[in-house]
Amino acid sequence: MKEYPFSKGLEDVPAAESVLTYIDGQEGKLYYLGIPIEEWAENSTYEEVALSLLLRRLPTKGELKVFDAALRSSRDLPEEVIDFIYDLPPQTHPMSALRSVVSLLESYDEDARRDDLDAKFRIALRLIAKFPTIVAYFDRVRKNLDIVRPNPSLSHAENFLYMLTGKIPTKYESKVMDVALILHADHEMNASTFASMVVASTLSDMYSAIVAGIGALKGPLHGGANEAVLKMFDEIGSVDNVEKYIEESLAQKKKIMGFGHRVYKAYDPRARILKKFAEELSKESKYYEIAVKVEEYMMKKVAQKGIFPNVDFYSGIVYNALGISTDLFTPIFAISRVAGWAAHVLEYLEDNRIFRPSSIYKGELDKKYIPIDQR
Amino acid sequence: MKEYPFSKGLEDVPAAESVLTYIDGQEGKLYYLGIPIEEWAENSTYEEVALSLLLRRLPTKGELKVFDAALRSSRDLPEEVIDFIYDLPPQTHPMSALRSVVSLLESYDEDARRDDLDAKFRIALRLIAKFPTIVAYFDRVRKNLDIVRPNPSLSHAENFLYMLTGKIPTKYESKVMDVALILHADHEMNASTFASMVVASTLSDMYSAIVAGIGALKGPLHGGANEAVLKMFDEIGSVDNVEKYIEESLAQKKKIMGFGHRVYKAYDPRARILKKFAEELSKESKYYEIAVKVEEYMMKKVAQKGIFPNVDFYSGIVYNALGISTDLFTPIFAISRVAGWAAHVLEYLEDNRIFRPSSIYKGELDKKYIPIDQR
Numbered sequence: 001m002k003e004y005p006f007s008k009g010l011e012d013v014p015a016a017e018s019v020l021t022y023i024d025g026q027e028g029k030l031y032y033l034g035i036p037i038e039e040w041a042e043n044s045t046y047e048e049v050a051l052s053l054l055l056r057r058l059p060t061k062g063e064l065k066v067f068d069a070a071l072r073s074s075r076d077l078p079e080e081v082i083d084f085i086y087d088l089p090p091q092t093h094p095m096s097a098l099r100s101v102v103s104l105l106e107s108y109d110e111d112a113r114r115d116d117l118d119a120k121f122r123i124a125l126r127l128i129a130k131f132p133t134i135v136a137y138f139d140r141v142r143k144n145l146d147i148v149r150p151n152p153s154l155s156h157a158e159n160f161l162y163m164l165t166g167k168i169p170t171k172y173e174s175k176v177m178d179v180a181l182i183l184h185a186d187h188e189m190n191a192s193t194f195a196s197m198v199v200a201s202t203l204s205d206m207y208s209a210i211v212a213g214i215g216a217l218k219g220p221l222h223g224g225a226n227e228a229v230l231k232m233f234d235e236i237g238s239v240d241n242v243e244k245y246i247e248e249s250l251a252q253k254k255k256i257m258g259f260g261h262r263v264y265k266a267y268d269p270r271a272r273i274l275k276k277f278a279e280e281l282s283k284e285s286k287y288y289e290i291a292v293k294v295e296e297y298m299m300k301k302v303a304q305k306g307i308f309p310n311v312d313f314y315s316g317i318v319y320n321a322l323g324i325s326t327d328l329f330t331p332i333f334a335i336s337r338v339a340g341w342a343a344h345v346l347e348y349l350e351d352n353r354i355f356r357p358s359s360i361y362k363g364e365l366d367k368k369y370i371p372i373d374q375r
Numbered sequence: 376m377k378e379y380p381f382s383k384g385l386e387d388v389p390a391a392e393s394v395l396t397y398i399d400g401q402e403g404k405l406y407y408l409g410i411p412i413e414e415w416a417e418n419s420t421y422e423e424v425a426l427s428l429l430l431r432r433l434p435t436k437g438e439l440k441v442f443d444a445a446l447r448s449s450r451d452l453p454e455e456v457i458d459f460i461y462d463l464p465p466q467t468h469p470m471s472a473l474r475s476v477v478s479l480l481e482s483y484d485e486d487a488r489r490d491d492l493d494a495k496f497r498i499a500l501r502l503i504a505k506f507p508t509i510v511a512y513f514d515r516v517r518k519n520l521d522i523v524r525p526n527p528s529l530s531h532a533e534n535f536l537y538m539l540t541g542k543i544p545t546k547y548e549s550k551v552m553d554v555a556l557i558l559h560a561d562h563e564m565n566a567s568t569f570a571s572m573v574v575a576s577t578l579s580d581m582y583s584a585i586v587a588g589i590g591a592l593k594g595p596l597h598g599g600a601n602e603a604v605l606k607m608f609d610e611i612g613s614v615d616n617v618e619k620y621i622e623e624s625l626a627q628k629k630k631i632m633g634f635g636h637r638v639y640k641a642y643d644p645r646a647r648i649l650k651k652f653a654e655e656l657s658k659e660s661k662y663y664e665i666a667v668k669v670e671e672y673m674m675k676k677v678a679q680k681g682i683f684p685n686v687d688f689y690s691g692i693v694y695n696a697l698g699i700s701t702d703l704f705t706p707i708f709a710i711s712r713v714a715g716w717a718a719h720v721l722e723y724l725e726d727n728r729i730f731r732p733s734s735i736y737k738g739e740l741d742k743k744y745i746p747i748d749q750r
Binding site: 002003004005006007008009010011012013014015016017018019020021022031033034035036039040042043044048058059060061064080083084087088089091092093096097099100103104106107108112113188189190191192194195198199200201202203204205207208209211212214215216217218219220221222223262353354355356357358359360361362363364365366367368369370371372373375 | 377378379380381382383384385386387388389390391392393394395396397406408409410411414415417418419423433434435436439455458459462463464466467468471472474475478479481482483487488563564565566567569570573574575576577578579580582583584586587589590591592593594595596597598637728729730731732733734735736737738739740741742743744745746747748750
């Protein structure tokens with residue numbers, strides 16, 4: 001048996017090979033399929049990014065047309081599943097609702113009982129289509145509002161905002177949401193993608209894999225960070241209080257939310273794109289001014305240590321300016337990232353090996369079972 | 376950044392430190408908390424094994440008494456969740472039903488919104504108590520039978536068989552089920568345990584972690600193996616056909632189900648214990664004779680290569696002899712293993728680090744986005 005070194009949290013330990021995403025953490029660059037994230041944000045749509053990740057190449061015009069049509073046709077949920085959403089206790093966390101609904105959807109999908117990769121591709125497509133519907137339906141039901149059925153004449157991002165608010169969004173709002181979805185679609189081997197892959201590697205079904213991704217993303221160390229950023233801005237309260245807050249936090253070794261990343265040691269390119277939107281939307285946001293001041297002050301203090309704003313620092317401001325409830329930020333992350341989870345699962349299953357790492361035993365051995373009366 | 380070697384499926388790569396379980400694959404030995412599995416099977420109960428794993432030591436008599444009382448009091452499900460089980464399409468896979476029900480249970484548990492390890496310990500206790508109920512209720516509902524409410528005067532194993540069949544089991548049947556649960560309670564860093572830990576490492580909730588474990592165990596490369604063993608016995612059909620079947624399978628490089636293990640290169644100690652029960656129950660089983668013959672023949676052919684029967688080779692025969700439906704074998708595995716999942720999660724969270732391995736990029740870089748009309 002070969003001996004491998006131990007790295008806690010598997011930091012820097014390669015877990016798979018992939019052509020999907022590359023992060024140059026030193027330079028602050030992110031690529032999907034070798035193409036810089038800025039080009040995707042500028043030219044593409046979430047629909048195209050999702051299909052590109054699933055196919056592991058840019059689609060043809062015809063492929064994208066068919067995929068987009070299939071997405072638009074697959075958005076709604078079985079009526080039994082909508083009833084289930086109405087029955088959920090309204091205090092359910094939206095990520096828990098998403099996890100439970102996706103788990104339940106398997107019961108209504110014949111493809112879940114098929115083993116081939118084509119069936120898994122079809123499930124991926126349907127889940128990408130349905131995630132916004134699940135999140136929007138649950139949000140409206142818990143707020144005692146009527147659900148808004150998907151509108152197939154709207155794009156993925158447009159339709160999501162429409163189902164959430166009941167109003168057709170402006171072109172600008174749709175563009176902002178579309179770009180936010182593009183930026184979050186994949187991010188190499190993060191914890192939720194890895195969780196999906198571990199589950200899929202036992203040859204379990206696609207629903208089980210995606211459900212694991214949702215569960216991992218729900219954690220505050222992963223998907224919950226942009227919520228925590230807004231909470232921090234609320235604590236700071238005003239621009240005048242920024243310096244004092246940061247100095248006190250750093251003195252107490254408290255983490256400044258939205259700064260630093262295990263991979264990026266430079267400015268997160270996604271944060272740069274979202275910062276522009278946050279600036280444009282700044283009239284809608286009480287947070288933007290505080291954010292800029294926090295960034296300025298932090299850059300003076302910690303940029304030389306490789307600590308920069310990450311994507312979560314500006315995404316929350318953008319979603320807040322669009323009028324979205326804070327506890328939907330992580331579900332929006334999931335709406336986007338489901339494409340990455342599915343794409344990594346499909347890629348890994350082409351040459352699968354079950355994930356079964358080892359463990360370092362730290363206990364004693366050959367102890368005796370002591371009968372309970374003698375303890 | 377340190378460079379770590381790549382091992383597909385993370386084989387032999389240490390992912391965590393633990394005092395829970397040690398496998399000596401060369402010698403064919405398994406220890407929980409340093410105590411050989413044979414001693415647990417001989418002297419302990421599933422309840423005590425579960426509590427020992429959660430506490431990471433043998434409990435006192437008083438602790439076990441309280442834990443057992445808490446388990447017995449926590450078995451039933453909220454009525455809304457029972458309604459949900461009635462509403463599930465009956466063709467739902469029992470593992471999918473378990474996954475969906477556990478996911479839904481979070482909505483009814485205030486502790487899921489608490490971050491401390493004590494809250495997670497309480498959830499672990501309740502899930503250990505409720506898993507048999509979920510599996511038994513779903514099985515009876517899909518068969519159009521009335522559900523059998525848990526009986527708090529029965530032990531964990533007894534009560535499970537009672538809820539499944541509606542009859543109080545014999546002492547012997549209960550002992551067999553209890554030992555089967557003891558043997559499956561933990562097994563170091565397997566794929567489902569690892570999936571639970573990856574999810575928990577984002578500081579997500581205990582339900583999300585356990586749901587990931589269920590999803591991983593559902594896969595035929597992991598929990599589904601004992602089902603596959605019985606299917607193979609059915610294909611073999613009779614003792615006379617064993618030699619021919621094995622020779623043909625080996626010639627076609629087909630896997631003989633229930634043989635070999637990534638860690639054990641000797642006889643799986645759990646298989647040895649279950650084999651004894653299978654032998655005692657052999658009058659109830661059409662499979663035992665075929666199994667013995669398969670083992671004999673395989674030992675001649677492949678034992679020198681370190682390929683021996685594993686736990687799945689005999690567990691299916693035992694469950695079948697107890698009259699349990701084949702598609703409940705993996706859920707029974709989950710009923711036992713939930714203790715291991717929870718114990719590893721609790722242990723890891725004492726000194727948590729998010730699982731975020733790296734990925735080896737195999738694609739090109741700095742490609743151009745080609746406008747769709749030019750593709």
